[in-house]
Amino acid sequence: MSSINDIFVLIKQVPDQSAKAGINPDGTIDRAKAKRMLNPFDRYALQAALHTKQKYGGRVTAISMGPPPAVEILMEAIEHGADMGYLLSDRRLAASDTLATAYALHKVLLHLGKPDLVFCGLQTTDGDTAQVGPQIAERLDLPQVSYCEDFRVEDGKVVARRVIEGGYQWVKMEMPALVTVANSYHPLAYKSIRGARRVQMLLRNDDEKAKVIKTVTLDDVGADPVKCGLKGSPTIVAKTDKVAEIGGSCVVRQGEPVEVMVRDVLQNTNLREFVSV
Amino acid sequence: MTTEDSKPAEPQAAAEPPKDPNPPQAQYVAPKEATTSSSPQADNEAPPAPDFEALAKREIMTPSNKEVIVVAEQAQGQIQSVTLELLGAGRDLANKLGGKLSAILLGHNVKEASKKLIEYGAEIVYVADHPELENYRTLPYRRVVTDLLKTFELPPHIMLLGSTTTGRDLAPRIAAHFDTGLTADCTELDIGPYEHTNKADPDKLGIYPGCLYAIRPSFGESLKARILGPWNNPQMATTRPGVMIPLEPDANRQGEIREIPVNLKPEDQRVQVMEIVREMQAGVNLTEADVVVAGGFGLGGPEGFEMLKELAACFENGVVGASRKCVDAGWIPYQHQVGQTGKTVRPKIYIAVGISGAIQHRVGMNKANLIIAVNKDPDSPIFQVAHHGIVGDLYHIIPEMVRQLKASGAKVNGGEAQKSLAQ
Numbered sequence: 247m248s249s250i251n252d253i254f255v256l257i258k259q260v261p262d263q264s265a266k267a268g269i270n271p272d273g274t275i276d277r278a279k280a281k282r283m284l285n286p287f288d289r290y291a292l293q294a295a296l297h298t299k300q301k302y303g304g305r306v307t308a309i310s311m312g313p314p315p316a317v318e319i320l321m322e323a324i325e326h327g328a329d330m331g332y333l334l335s336d337r338r339l340a341a342s343d344t345l346a347t348a349y350a351l352h353k354v355l356l357h358l359g360k361p362d363l364v365f366c367g368l369q370t371t372d373g374d375t376a377q378v379g380p381q382i383a384e385r386l387d388l389p390q391v392s393y394c395e396d397f398r399v400e401d402g403k404v405v406a407r408r409v410i411e412g413g414y415q416w417v418k419m420e421m422p423a424l425v426t427v428a429n430s431y432h433p434l435a436y437k438s439i440r441g442a443r444r445v446q447m448l449l450r451n452d453d454e455k456a457k458v459i460k461t462v463t464l465d466d467v468g469a470d471p472v473k474c475g476l477k478g479s480p481t482i483v484a485k486t487d488k489v490a491e492i493g494g495s496c497v498v499r500q501g502e503p504v505e506v507m508v509r510d511v512l513q514n515t516n517l518r519e520f521v522s523v
Numbered sequence: 524m525t526t527e528d529s530k531p532a533e534p535q536a537a538a539e540p541p542k543d544p545n546p547p548q549a550q551y552v553a554p555k556e557a558t559t560s561s562s563p564q565a566d567n568e569a570p571p572a573p574d575f576e577a578l579a580k581r582e583i584m585t586p587s588n589k590e591v592i593v594v595a596e597q598a599q600g601q602i603q604s605v606t607l608e609l610l611g612a613g614r615d616l617a618n619k620l621g622g623k624l625s626a627i628l629l630g631h632n633v634k635e636a637s638k639k640l641i642e643y644g645a646e647i648v649y650v651a652d653h654p655e656l657e658n659y660r661t662l663p664y665r666r667v668v669t670d671l672l673k674t675f676e677l678p679p680h681i682m683l684l685g686s687t688t689t690g691r692d693l694a695p696r697i698a699a700h701f702d703t704g705l706t707a708d709c710t711e712l713d714i715g716p717y718e719h720t721n722k723a724d725p726d727k728l729g730i731y732p733g734c735l736y737a738i739r740p741s742f743g744e745s746l747k748a749r750i751l752g753p754w755n756n757p758q759m760a761t762t763r764p765g766v767m768i769p770l771e772p773d774a775n776r777q778g779e780i781r782e783i784p785v786n787l788k789p790e791d792q793r794v795q796v797m798e799i800v801r802e803m804q805a806g807v808n809l810t811e812a813d814v815v816v817a818g819g820f821g822l823g824g825p826e827g828f829e830m831l832k833e834l835a836a837c838f839e840n841g842v843v844g845a846s847r848k849c850v851d852a853g854w855i856p857y858q859h860q861v862g863q864t865g866k867t868v869r870p871k872i873y874i875a876v877g878i879s880g881a882i883q884h885r886v887g888m889n890k891a892n893l894i895i896a897v898n899k900d901p902d903s904p905i906f907q908v909a910h911h912g913i914v915g916d917l918y919h920i921i922p923e924m925v926r927q928l929k930a931s932g933a934k935v936n937g938g939e940a941q942k943s944l945a946q
Contacts, residue, residue, distance in 0.1 A: 263881075286851045348699060371851075374864055374883070375707040377695035380661075384699035389793040390661055392692045405797075409857070410688050411598070413801035415658075420793040429850060430857050477724065480704035484717060485749040486741060496896070496906045500914040507913045508923045512931065515893055515911055517872060520814050521932040522839035 250304035250399065252361040255295035256351060256379070257288040257308055257323060259316040260372040284319045287367030289434035290427040294397070295365045296327045297432070302399050305329045307358065311339065311351055320459050321448070325441040326434065331459040332358065338464055338471045343479035344373070348381030353469040354462065355386060363404070364424040368393060376426070383424040391419055395430040578728035579720055585731065587680040587756040589622025590647075594668060594684045594693065595640060596659075597630045605685035607643045608767035612712050613683055614644040619714040620680055620733055623647060627671060627783075629664055631657035634780070641778030644770045648778060653785040658799065659689045662791040665696045671783050672701070672757070681735050682757035683712075690761050698759050704752025705759040706737035708863055710766055710886050713738070717753050727754065735760060740863060740882040747882075763887075765810060765867035807858040809842055809866045814874070817844030817861055817888070818854075821877025821898060821917060825854035830921050831876060837928045844868065844888075846878050862887035877917050880905025897921065 261280035284292075295306045308323035310316045311334040320331030334354050342350065355364065366379035376392070383390040391397075395414070397406040404419045409428050448455040464471055472478060497514070499507040512518060591613045596603040610626065617624040625647035626640045637648045651667045672678060682697070684690035686708045698705035713736040719727045731753035737760040741748035752758045809815060816835040818828055828843060835841035844861040845854070861868055863883040873891035878884060880896070880903055888894070889908045896909035897917050906912045913920055 343704070344695070345699060345702065345704065348695075369864065375695075375705075376691045377698070377705060377707060380692060380695035381699040384665075384696040387790075390692070390696075391794065392661075393688050408688070410799070410801075411603075413799065415796055415800070416798040417660075418795045418797055423793075428857065433853050480702065480755050481706060481750050481752040483741070483748050484736075484751045486746045487749070496909045496912050498901065498906055498912040498914060500901060504915060504919045504923050505927075507915065508920060508927055511895060511911050511913060512924075512927055515872070515895065517814075517893075517895070518928065518931050520838040520841070520872065521928050522837070 250298060250302040250362045252359065253295045253298050253304045253306045253363050253365070254355065254358070254361040255288075255291050255306060255308050255323070255328070255365045256382075257292065257310050257319055257367070258285045258370050258372075259283070259310065259312050259319045260285045260370055263371060282315060282318065284322055285367055285370045285372075287369055287371065287427075287429060288319075289367075290429055290431040291365040291367045291425075292323055292326060292328070293432050293434045294394070294425065294427045295363075296435070298363060298365075298399070299327070304362065307332060307361075309351070309354055309358075310334070311347065311354070314461070317459060317461070321445050322437075324448070324458065325437040325445045327438050327441050329458075333459070333461045334463075334467065335461050336463045336474075338475050341476040341479065342474055343481045344375050344377040344381060345480055346474050346478035348378050348385060349473045349478060350464065350467075350469050351378070352382045352385040353464075353467040355382065357462070357467040360422055362421050364388070364422075366424065366426045368426050368428050379424060379426040386424070388422055388424045389419050390424045390426070391417055392426040393428045394425045395428045397425065573725045573728075575722050575725065575728065578725060579718070579730075581729045583729040583731050583753075584733075585754060585756055586677050588675060588677040589617075589620045589733075590679040591617040591620065591622060591624050591681045591683070592679045592757065593624070593626045593645070594682065594690070595626045595628040596685050596687060596689050597628065597633060597636060600630060600633055600636055602628075602636050602639050603685065603687070603764075604769075605687060605690075605762070605764040606640070607769040608764065609683045609685060609762065610640065610644045611769040612762065612767040613681070614770060616681055616712060616714055616735070622680060625649065625679075627651070627668060629653075629656045629659075629667055631655075637780050639772075641776050641780075642772040642774055644776065646778050648780045649783045650780055651783050651785050653787075655787055656785065658796045659693075660794055660796060661692055661696060662793060663787050664693055665700070666787055666791050667783070667785055668693070668697055669700050670786060678756040680733070680756055680758065682759045684759070684761045686761035686763040694759060694761050701755070701757070703755040703757060703759060704750075705761070706739060706750040706752070707761050709737045709739045709760045709762045710747070711738040712736065712760060712762070712767075717751050719753070734758065740886055763863070763867050765869060807842060807856075809844055809859070809861065809868050812840050812842035812868070812870050814838040814841040814872045815844045815861065815868055815870045815888070815891070816841060816874045816876065817846065817878060818849060818876050819846040819878030819884075820848040820852070821879070822849065822854070823877075827877065827917075828855050830918070834874070834921055834925050834928075837925060837932065844873075846881075846884050875905050875909065876921060878905050879903045880908065 262283040306328040307330040308328040309332045369376035391406040393409040394406045593609045593613050595606040613624050623646045626645040627649040629651045637650045640648045684694040717731045717734045734751050734753045735758040737750045816831045818831045835843045845859040850860045867887045869890045872893045875896045894909040896905045896912045901914045
């Protein structure tokens with residue numbers, strides 16, 4: 247039990263919020279037009295999975311759920327050193343909330359067999375819930391450490407440092423287990439030359455690509471479609487509103503010398519009352 | 524789309540249970556009552572052409588005891604402020620529902636602390652007092668909370684947790700355990716009806732009174748989403764510390780303390796806490812600061828925060844904050860993050876530097892007494908919430924602000940400040 251065999255890392259493709267493309271004027275998002283990227287939080291999870299492999303051995307499988315273009319992030323994971331990619335892609339998954347997503351993904355994990363460690367990003371930038379990781383752990387009856395910012399494997403157990411309010415804690419956890427990785431963990435290293443070459447090869451060779459990156463459907467993993475998508479989601483977005491904020495009351499200074507603008511702000515606010523230099 | 528597609532896969536679903544080693548979900552004690560309106564399978568068996576209009580008009584009460592239950596949070600026996608805030612929000616929801624407000628407190632030697640929950644509005648406090656519960660751990664806490672709910676004849680209507688490293692760890696496990704909906708990081712909570720009109724889902728058609736409105740900023744700009752989960756109870760939500768308002772404590776409030784059993788299983792011990800380090804003094808106390816100087820992606824790089832530190836150091840109680848993009852980019856640690864996924868702050872003065880002001884950031888700072896924004900783009904949404912703004916190059920504006928503050932500070936504080944200026 248001291249060596250590691252299988253490491254899973256769950257990743258998601260999200261719209262790039264810094265790119266203007268695909269952001270409708272009303273603030274909603276056109277996912278077809280938006281620029282796509284690997285969820286920034288998942289970069290830490292991927293790094294944690296690759297660290298585990300480097301230090302303790304094993305095989306890293308990157309797993310995602312989403313429409314077919316999500317293969318791009320599986321390729322990206324392979325460029326960084328992941329061994330395999332799995333994409334669960336099925337139209338019946340549309341409009342899944344976190345519970346339905348966790349149900350579908352836990353089916354993929356069961357389909358692939360029991361891993362020693364499952365890594366997830368803390369949350370995604372398009373949902374911000376931090377729920378899917380723990381919900382998968384609940385469905386698989388795995389112990390979990392969330393907000394993990396450092397860890398090692400010792401005597402077949404995970405020794406992890408976890409962020410808490412105003413500090414941190416060290417915990418020791420039996421495997422198999424699920425870890426959600428905080429963004430205070432090490433940033434993702436550069437792509438490896440070997441990984442980049444491998445992806446180049448896969449892009450030229452469809453047979454090899456099919457062996458390394460597999461796309462599966464709900465039927466392939468034995469998931470009940472009634473528990474997925476809109477039907478399987480206990481929550482619904484009932485209404486969206488513009489955020490009401492008191493706008494237009496801001497006194498904006500522009501085009502004057504910096505010294506004048508700064509002095510004007512200091513004269514018209516109580517900022518000086520807090521000074522202690 | 525979902526209804527058509529779901530049919531062919533039905534036989535597979537039926538064949539599934541023996542394959543799955545993990546029995547999916549716990550049922551409440553009264554599963555028959557609980558499934559009358561919410562089980563899609565049950566309705567699929569009787570499909571003669573549904574009368575959509577009649578269905579849409581029916582009122583559906585999802586079984587619950589109308590209770591609003593807050594999962595309390597304690598550290599070293601001290602009730603955390605987010606719990607008191609949740610009781611404030613929960614009190615309002617319970618009044619609207621005509622139900623009771625309760626709290627569940629887990630810990631060791633916490634009976635005294637449970638009285639505080641009553642002072643802040645709880646009518647019932649379920650107390651699980653056990654040495655194994657002294658520090659938060661996912662599995663034992665999950666066991667005790669789910670065990671308690673299973674003893675209820677009808678489930679509580681609403682369950683609230685803090686959006687903290689504890690609440691965000693525990694809430695999703697409880698929600699998955701009971702197959703119920705959970706909305707994270709709500710900025711408002713309310714009660715109201717919901718009309719389900721989507722005919723693709725005829726079994727769900729109808730009017731649901733008394734739903735939890737879980738309101739949170741949604742992805743993208745300037746939108747907030749109202750998220751509902753009317754089909755299952757408890758309807759669950761988390762809110763961040765500092766968002767909800769606690770009631771004034773009242774020692775005359777009456778409440779009942781009920782001790783509940785703690786029956787942990789060996790598999791609940793798979794995680795052990797070895798050490799807890801609280802670094803209050805070394806940490807970043809964003810929520811207590813008078814002045815928060817926050818930097819955004821407009822800083823262009825981590826070196827910008829050095830400049831902001833200098834500005835923050837001009838103030839008696841000034842702290843550096845950051846937008847999430849900077850934290851994601853690794854320019855500054857997470858502890859500095861302000862916004863929906865960071866801290867919610869209410870300082871006397873908030874200086875936003877190079878922050879465009881996405882809604883996720885604004886919800887974390889828009890209650891500051893005074894907001895000053897510095898940005899090169901006059902159309903940045905940050906100017907919608909700011910009181911004073913300067914449009915221009917922040918690398919010129921901030922050093923000038925530091926210079927003028929130091930000069931004025933020298934006048935106010937006399938000789939001592941003069942000395943520090945000279946250094």
